[in-house]
Amino acid sequence: MPPSAPPQIPTVQDVAIAAGVSTATVSRCLNEKQKVSLKTRERVMEAVERLGYTPNFNARAMAAKRSHTIGAIIPTMENAIFARGLQAFQETLHQLGYNLLVSSSAYQPKLEAEQIRELVARGAEGLLLIGYERDQAIYDYLDRRSIPTVLAWASSPDKAYPFVGFDNKAAMRGLADKVIEMGHRRIGVISGVIAGNDRAAGRLAGIKESWQSHGFDIENLAIIETPYDIEGGGKAFEKLMAADLKPTVIMCGNDVLATGAISKAREMGLGVPHDVSVTGFDDIELARCVWPPLTTVHVPHRQMGREAANALIDLIEKRSTNISRELDVSIVMRGSLVGL
Amino acid sequence: MPPSAPPQIPTVQDVAIAAGVSTATVSRCLNEKQKVSLKTRERVMEAVERLGYTPNFNARAMAAKRSHTIGAIIPTMENAIFARGLQAFQETLHQLGYNLLVSSSAYQPKLEAEQIRELVARGAEGLLLIGYERDQAIYDYLDRRSIPTVLAWASSPDKAYPFVGFDNKAAMRGLADKVIEMGHRRIGVISGVIAGNDRAAGRLAGIKESWQSHGFDIENLAIIETPYDIEGGGKAFEKLMAADLKPTVIMCGNDVLATGAISKAREMGLGVPHDVSVTGFDDIELARCVWPPLTTVHVPHRQMGREAANALIDLIEKRSTNISRELDVSIVMRGSLVGL
DNA sequence: TTGTAGGCGTTATCAG
């Protein structure tokens, strides 16, 4: 006996033959049911079931010139910063009949560019990108192919490019204002890496603006840049607290850094907020479960994800074109920040 | 003037014409460079650059019957449980020349089944799935199409299916043994939802086994099932601590639940570990930054991701077939657990 | 309502 034939994956052809109809009819059964009589439809579907047929996505996309696929590129999946927003984004997309392809760029612009091409090559009909700061060549590429794209987690500077996000600078400035009004005069800042990250840059700029507008000298702001992770937050905290004039408050670029700072404070025997206050940004779940709970800037991640999805699909289906949306953020006062 | 022509995306054809060669030659330039003379190659590549050509993935996959794509379906992206492992998985894949497509099933078996079909339809040449508990029909489907698949985060019960993971039951049993040896006799358990989740089930079973093997009655184990999130951990903790005979230790199905428990303890004015000990599972970054730091089971996530990738590619490229690997876990003693 | 046939963008086979 010869070795069993390689398990063929069934095609429309196979189904068509099995059901005694043409491939066109099978295709119709799967796509526009109403256009085929109940009787044949049943026969076809029976064959589909029996053979375990699943249409080949690549072939379908090519023939129909339609993939119903959206691509999203986020800077990292290692922490929860983008998780909630992306989840909402994908749920909404699903309701609208689209699938989501995600990839992560590890905060590397080069990788992001590659992945954009990859997603487009895979037939993505629209893209979600985080922030606006990227090589002009990328925008040119997107424009040339007219790939609908919306930016999230930030508002594009001149509001020209479609976005669904919020003003990082203004938000952080609001928090800094509050911190200063509460009497703090020695602020340490733990910022995310600025290069290629407009959100981090905006947040830092917000602190600087507030500081200067209160008449203080920018030189007196102690700033450390570090990757967005708990360990980075801890190390930066340690350095900042080693100064002669210790900061009375550490403002962090996000909740992950702030968590690292708080954790390190405890390790160093420093009480938060008694010895030093700490603030975060994002209001992810983590912010409420560290001790003391974090004073932070609340970002409506789910709403952002939902609205970004709707905006993008509107763009694709050409329902509207002026879809940008700036969302409101709010300051959440919790135990990690006290006045002097 | 007519409206500007719709921005055509260039195809091999366009490149071929622009370079004055055939499409075959263009294709060769992109895939098997060595087979084309330097001179023409340069001309072709110039055209590629100038037109901004990117090969269409779908067409390529169809013609070559090769996608170099691996699919992974994880239960959730909302917390970091799978993040590190997946990151390593994808990095290794990338080194091996493969791309990764991820989707999340939200812990819903039905969604997982859908997504498996979706990924296969997209031409995934191999699959990474979490755990082993799923409908036999899915395994049949995978077998029929002979889609190489490896299971991770668990070891398949009869070791028959390829896996790269660890023994959840034994691991948790080891921790429970330690807890009991330290004198605890009233254990509260916060378990993940068991239905459809063999990892959660295994961990719970490990505690039960340990408990019984020490001669205690299973009835005296207080158990609550809850979704894997911080809030769920908090609520469950509250319930468990409302008992007449309060537990002296709360063993949690993972670090996220444990974090919720610790957080709630503080809220209730209970000291950890003084009033009640808490344990976790996974040893994600979080475990070291809550206070007190979590006693937990360390899972070598990165290693698991790497080895799973290697195993899967070995399977696909038929280098070997007996690729299963059971990884060692270890217990990490930290401040959240003390003896009585 | 159903079938026929052409084409989607690439790669691979086979000549030249």
Next chain:
DNA sequence: CTGATAACGCCTACAA
């Protein structure tokens, strides 16, 4: 080393 040409699996006018 290069060029035709036939697939790949499906959709969609167009025809019947």
